[in-house]
Amino acid sequence: xxxxxxxxxxxxxxxxxxPRNRGELPVPPAHRVEGFNPLCGDExxxxxxxxxxxxxxxxxxxxxxxxxxxxTSMMSAAIKAKTVEEARGVIRAFTALMSIHESHLxxxxLxxxxLxxxxxxxxxxxxEGSSELEGARLGDLEALQxxxxxxxxxxxxxxxxxxxxxxxxxxx
Amino acid sequence: MKDLxxxxxxxxxxxxxxxxxxxxxxxxxxxxxxxxPIQVLDAMDRSYRESYANVHRGVYTIAEEMTAAxxxxxxxxxxxxxxxxxxxxxxxxxxxEAINLVANTWARVxxxxxxxxxxxxxxxxxxxxxWQMLAAERGVELRWIxxxxxxxxxxxxxxxxxxGAKLLSVTAASNVLGTINDISHLSAAAHAAGxxxxxxxxxxxxxxxxxxxxxxxxFVGFTGHKMLGPSGIGGLWARPELLEAMPPxxxxxxxxxxxxKDGFTTNDVPWKFEAGTMxxxxxxxxxxxxxxxxxxxLDAVREHEKTLTTYMVDQLTNRFGxxxxxxxxxxxxxxxxxxxxxxxNIHAHDVSQVVDESGVCVRAxxxxxxxxxxxxxxxxxxxxxxYVYNDEADxxxxxxxxxxxxxxxxx
Numbered sequence: 161x162x163x164x165x166x167x168x169x170x171x172x173x174x175x176x177x178x179p180r181n182r183g184e185l186p187v188p189p190a191h192r193v194e195g196f197n198p199l200c201g202d203e204x205x206x207x208x209x210x211x212x213x214x215x216x217x218x219x220x221x222x223x224x225x226x227x228x229x230x231x232t233s234m235m236s237a238a239i240k241a242k243t244v245e246e247a248r249g250v251i252r253a254f255t256a257l258m259s260i261h262e263s264h265l266x267x268x269x270l271x272x273x274x275l276x277x278x279x280x281x282x283x284x285x286x287x288e289g290s291s292e293l294e295g296a297r298l299g300d301l302e303a304l305q306x307x308x309x310x311x312x313x314x315x316x317x318x319x320x321x322x323x324x325x326x327x328x329x330x331x332x
Numbered sequence: 333m334k335d336l337x338x339x340x341x342x343x344x345x346x347x348x349x350x351x352x353x354x355x356x357x358x359x360x361x362x363x364x365x366x367x368x369p370i371q372v373l374d375a376m377d378r379s380y381r382e383s384y385a386n387v388h389r390g391v392y393t394i395a396e397e398m399t400a401a402x403x404x405x406x407x408x409x410x411x412x413x414x415x416x417x418x419x420x421x422x423x424x425x426x427x428x429e430a431i432n433l434v435a436n437t438w439a440r441v442x443x444x445x446x447x448x449x450x451x452x453x454x455x456x457x458x459x460x461x462x463w464q465m466l467a468a469e470r471g472v473e474l475r476w477i478x479x480x481x482x483x484x485x486x487x488x489x490x491x492x493x494x495x496g497a498k499l500l501s502v503t504a505a506s507n508v509l510g511t512i513n514d515i516s517h518l519s520a521a522a523h524a525a526g527x528x529x530x531x532x533x534x535x536x537x538x539x540x541x542x543x544x545x546x547x548x549x550x551f552v553g554f555t556g557h558k559m560l561g562p563s564g565i566g567g568l569w570a571r572p573e574l575l576e577a578m579p580p581x582x583x584x585x586x587x588x589x590x591x592x593k594d595g596f597t598t599n600d601v602p603w604k605f606e607a608g609t610m611x612x613x614x615x616x617x618x619x620x621x622x623x624x625x626x627x628x629x630l631d632a633v634r635e636h637e638k639t640l641t642t643y644m645v646d647q648l649t650n651r652f653g654x655x656x657x658x659x660x661x662x663x664x665x666x667x668x669x670x671x672x673x674x675x676x677n678i679h680a681h682d683v684s685q686v687v688d689e690s691g692v693c694v695r696a697x698x699x700x701x702x703x704x705x706x707x708x709x710x711x712x713x714x715x716x717x718x719y720v721y722n723d724e725a726d727x728x729x730x731x732x733x734x735x736x737x738x739x740x741x742x743x
Contacts, residue, residue, distance in 0.1 A: 199697065200712055201711035223711055225680075
């Protein structure tokens with residue numbers, strides 16, 4: 161059985177208590193995008209500065225549970241100074257990490273339908289090699305893997321990423 | 333009035349024997365949906381096993397048994413609500429459907445562009461969105477009765493808000509704040525202004541004696557699943573002359589008297605509003621739930637919840653002090669057993685997740701009352717809500733589980 165320590169890893173609580181890249185950026189040149197989870201009221205606001213195909217700066221605002229806010233903080237650290245293509249790669253990897261559970265649940269007939277289409281790259285082959293590859297690229301974000309054992313919280317973890325996806329689409 | 337024998341009541345609820353995460357199930361989410369006693373489960377099971385058939389159609393024995401049981405459930409609900417006749421009760425899916433029924437029938441005939449409908453800041457979305465839909469379609473003005481700092485309705489400007497209004501639609505008891513509203517007082521004011529009164533009684537009928545005549549309301553919506561009955565069945569009480577005059581809601585079988593190629597005529601009230609095969613067995617289950625509640629006595633239920641609510645509020649306040657804010661009236665005479673709260677520095681969802689590890693079920697979120705959440709200035713609250721099967725041990729388990737959450741998220 162999944163324990164609370166699987167969900168609330170120390171590094172997640174650290175990002176929740178001391179979120180990275182909090183604040184705002186002047187718009188323009190930055191692009192502002194909002195993500196909202198209508199089920200729980202969690203809110204993520206991103207300020208993205210994209211210059212010549214590179215995410216030169218990112219700031220985050222909004223409010224929500226520890227998972228959504230920690231995921232936002234870790235995401236901001238992971239994509240800062242990355243190229244837009246690299247950032248999209250991280251989105252794909254993280255979304256795949258969150259959807260491993262989906263395919264397992266689907267097999268047991270318990271898939272949460274609300275998660276369908278929550279972002280691109282939601283298909284994973286789930287093989288060991290692939291997981292390791294994604295893991296290497298995700299670093300600290302791997303700590304959020306425990307979230308998949310708590311299906312209703314996956315949306316919390318994904319909110320920042322679907323918002324980033326939208327922001328990159330709009331800003332580029 | 334006899335006190336509730338809670339230990340005996342608990343024995344009637346099979347789910348309370350269940351364990352979650354190796355812990356006794358502590359169910360504190362009855363404001364969302366109540367658990368079901370064996371009497372309700374048996375009544376439904378018996379219906380399917382022994383007499384199941386459609387109602388109002390067959391002339392054979394089991395069809396007549398089911399029709400009698402279905403209409404018997406209507407009579408039980410009518411008696412519970414103080415209705416003059418069972419025919420004043422229309423079965424619907426829930427309160428949401430009851431309110432949509434009124435919005436799509438009575439309101440379509442009687443509410444025109446430039447008219448106003450008055451609701452309150454503490455309404456559930458079920459009593460907000462149908463009126464917003466009507467307002468957008470018809471150019472109707474939607475007015476909101478605000479809250480006081482004590483989480484009661486602020487009636488200072490009531491007469492002005494009711495001026496020119498066709499309807500006051502108000503909850504009898506808030507699903508978030510617990511606030512119990514003085515419906516008789518509101519009805520008198522609304523009627524004096526020429527407006528009708530719709531009461532969302534979802535959180536009242538399960539928990540306290542309700543008398544639609546004493547309320548002097550015009551429409552009252554209720555739902556079965558919050559009052560120990562199954563989901564999928566609820567209803568609308570309305571004054572008979574209103575039901576007679578209202579056009580039908582859904583068209584189909586059962587709601588007609590005659591159908592020709594040229595048109596149709598409607599069935600008598602209340603069947604005029606019950607198109608298609610209704611949730612028959614659910615209605616019978618609701619009837620059994622009414623029997624169960626009547627057996628306990630709604631006065632006794634209310635007293636039990638007042639005592640336990642006082643205990644819960646005191647325990648939360650004593651244990652967590654200023655670190656925990658309760659959103660709702662302090663005076664137990666003005667509130668029911670739905671208690672919403674927030675820790676200063678722990679999100680409602682995290683609280684709910686951590687207490688689940690202790691087998692404690694509480695709701696976290698906006699409770700389908702987002703306008704109220706905005707008024708309160710919070711994105712979500714945690715809500716613990718009490719019912720007939722809860723006792724002090726449940727409250728103690730909640731408090732201990734919350735203390736664990738507080739330690740877990742301590743900086």
